[in-house]
Amino acid sequence: MLSGKTIVLGVTGGIAAYKAATLCSKLVQKGANVHVIMTSSAKQFITELTLQSLSKNAVFSDTFDERDPSVVSHIRMADAADLVLIAPATANVIAKMAHGLADDMLTTTLLATMAPVMVAPAMNVHMYGHPAVMENMKTLEQRGVMMIEPGEGLLACGYVGKGRMEEPESIVAVVERYFDEEKKAEPGLLHGKKVVVTSGGTIERIDPVRYITNDSSGKMGFAIAKAAREMGASVHLIHGHTDTAPPAGIDAEAVQSADDMYQAVLKHWHDSDMVIKAAAVADYRPAETASSKIKKMGDTMTLELIKTVDILEQLGKSKTNQFLIGFAAETHNVEVYAKDKLVRKNCDLIVANDVTAEGAGFRSDTNVVQVYDADGLVEQMPVMSKDEIARRLLTIAAARMNGAGN
Ligand code: CTP
Numbered sequence: 285m286l287s288g289k290t291i292v293l294g295v296t297g298g299i300a301a302y303k304a305a306t307l308c309s310k311l312v313q314k315g316a317n318v319h320v321i322m323t324s325s326a327k328q329f330i331t332e333l334t335l336q337s338l339s340k341n342a343v344f345s346d347t348f349d350e351r352d353p354s355v356v357s358h359i360r361m362a363d364a365a366d367l368v369l370i371a372p373a374t375a376n377v378i379a380k381m382a383h384g385l386a387d388d389m390l391t392t393t394l395l396a397t398m399a400p401v402m403v404a405p406a407m408n409v410h411m412y413g414h415p416a417v418m419e420n421m422k423t424l425e426q427r428g429v430m431m432i433e434p435g436e437g438l439l440a441c442g443y444v445g446k447g448r449m450e451e452p453e454s455i456v457a458v459v460e461r462y463f464d465e466e467k468k469a470e471p472g473l474l475h476g477k478k479v480v481v482t483s484g485g486t487i488e489r490i491d492p493v494r495y496i497t498n499d500s501s502g503k504m505g506f507a508i509a510k511a512a513r514e515m516g517a518s519v520h521l522i523h524g525h526t527d528t529a530p531p532a533g534i535d536a537e538a539v540q541s542a543d544d545m546y547q548a549v550l551k552h553w554h555d556s557d558m559v560i561k562a563a564a565v566a567d568y569r570p571a572e573t574a575s576s577k578i579k580k581m582g583d584t585m586t587l588e589l590i591k592t593v594d595i596l597e598q599l600g601k602s603k604t605n606q607f608l609i610g611f612a613a614e615t616h617n618v619e620v621y622a623k624d625k626l627v628r629k630n631c632d633l634i635v636a637n638d639v640t641a642e643g644a645g646f647r648s649d650t651n652v653v654q655v656y657d658a659d660g661l662v663e664q665m666p667v668m669s670k671d672e673i674a675r676r677l678l679t680i681a682a683a684r685m686n687g688a689g690n
Contacts, residue, residue: 287315289463292365292397294390295335297325299440300372300406300449305330307371307452308338314456319361321345321390323377347389358389362396369459370394371432372406372449375417381429382420398533402462404432404455409445428532432458473682475516477557480549481509482595484524487540488569490587491578498564499646502526504611504670505562509534511674515682517558522548524563527647542566542592549595558607558681561596562635564646568592600630607685609677612636613646622656633657633681643667655680 291311295304304326311318318339322332332343342351350357362368370377370390377390381403386392394401403424411417412434425431432455435448450458483505485498502523509521510531521536522545530536539545542565553559568589596610610631612622615638622636637653639645644652644667651670655662655677662680665673 285315286311286460286463288317289315289366290317290319290364291459292361292368292393292399293318293320293335293339294368294370294373294377294394295320295322295326295330296370296372296374296377296390297323297328298372298374298406298449299329301326301329303449303452304371305334305338307455308335310452310456311459312339314460316459317341319344319364321361321393323388323390325374325376344389347392358393359396362393362399365393365397365399367459367462368394368397368399368401369404369455370402371404371455373403375405375407375411375414375420378403378405378417378420378424382423400428400430400462402430402432402459404449405434405447406449407434407447408439408441409443409447412445412447425528427529430458430462471514471516473515473679473686474512474558477517477682477685478520478552478555479509479512479517479558479560480520480522480552480556481505481512481560482522482524482545482549482563482565483509484526485564486524486542486545486566486592488542488566488592489540489573490570491574491576493577496566496569497525498566500525500564501647502528502530503647503649504651504674505560506531507670507674508560508562508678509536511671511678512558512560514675515678520552522552522563524565541569542595543569546593546595546598549599553599553602553606556606558609558685559599560609560681561599562611564613565595566592567594594629596625596629596631600628603630607632607681609633609635609681613639615640618654619656619661622654623660626656626658632684633662633677635677653677657684 319341320335320343322345336343380391386395432450436446437448484502485500488496513519521534539548569592571588571590608631612625614621618636618638622634626634634656641652643650652667654664
């Protein structure tokens with residue numbers, strides 16, 4: 285149920301705007317307080333009166349139509365929203381969002397809001413597949429905008445293919461699931477705690493144009509940082525090379541090498557309550573980094589590598605009251621290696637996974653992990669989203685940190 289939630293429903297000018305009436309009605313029936321913002325093109329397809337009658341709230345479409353002199357409407361809407369949902373979203377509004385344009389009530393509200401944003405695209409199949417639209421959607425996703433993929437079928441333009449806005453019932457289900465998951469994160473669990481998360485792969489330079497890195501996407505660490513913030517922690521994220529930008533609204537610091545990461549972690553170590561080392565740190569780096577590009581010479585080339593600092597091990601040695609969580613990505617003998625790392629690096633918990641398992645691995649959105657403490661297995665988590673794993677892991681860690689202490 286959506287009671288107590290304020291949803292700003294943005295309706296843009298596509299034929300699917302007619303479905304916005306059903307969507308609005310269903311959200312209201314579930315208890316949401318829905319405020320509709322329409323673009324001027326949307327009004328070619330559906331009237332303000334329809335959406336006003338269904339939402340029981342005034343509908344906005346003109347930034348300059350200020351009805352209450354004591355407030356600025358688009359800022360008030362932006363601040364009040366628990367979620368901004370754009371349905372249907374045309375290629376045009378998606379492009380405006382990707383580029384930060386703000387030329388009407390909806391796009392100004394979108395720039396001003398700190399609330400999560402969901403977008404349900406609806407357009408012709410060729411428009412949907414156009415590289416510009418694809419690129420814009422990717423940009424939005426990287427900024428944390430949630431996309432509700434369109435369905436396939438007969439489109440209003442006569443084409444059959446992908447581009448039909450997802451049905452209102454399914455959109456409502458996505459919205460409900462979102463608020464449900466948010467609830468599960470138990471907002472207060474890490475309240476007042478400082479949590480440092482490392483994520484991504486380090487980059488060890490060979491010369492100005494070459495480096496050694498690994499396949500880490502940064503997704504697991506990003507999910508942990510997000511979940512820690514949802515649980516009330518003040519989060520500092522230190523990340524190496526990652527596939528996507530860090531989650532919006534998180535205090536994030538980009539670093540390159542293992543040594544950079546170590547220095548960055550040390551700055552926060554003493555006043556941290558919890559440190560989670562999800563990063564894939566290089567174990568070795570070139571003994572020397574050439575200052576200019578190394579030229580090709582003989583048929584073979586030997587690169588001398590030396591050990592990097594083991595950040596987790598160093599932290600484990602100087603631990604006072606910090607709760608320390610390490611990761612162990614393995615391809616075999618997971619339990620044996622994970623337990624060995626837990627002891628060797630003096631961690632409170634270790635999160636182990638077999639990166640070769642189905643549903644696990646660096647680039648995947650899901651993972652399969654086991655959590656160990658000094659006494660053995662704490663929890664075996666089946667294949668689940670990295671977001672869900674992050675929440676469960678932090679719930680286990682918070683209970684231990686707040687309860688038995690460290
Ligand atoms: N780690 C670290 N610094 C390093 C290497 C690893 O802090 N130089 C951390 C990782 O962030 C992870 C944990 O140690 O939390 C285990 O990393 P992993 O690569 O699985 O283990 P290693 O100790 O490097 O052991 P091996 O490569 O032999 O499996």
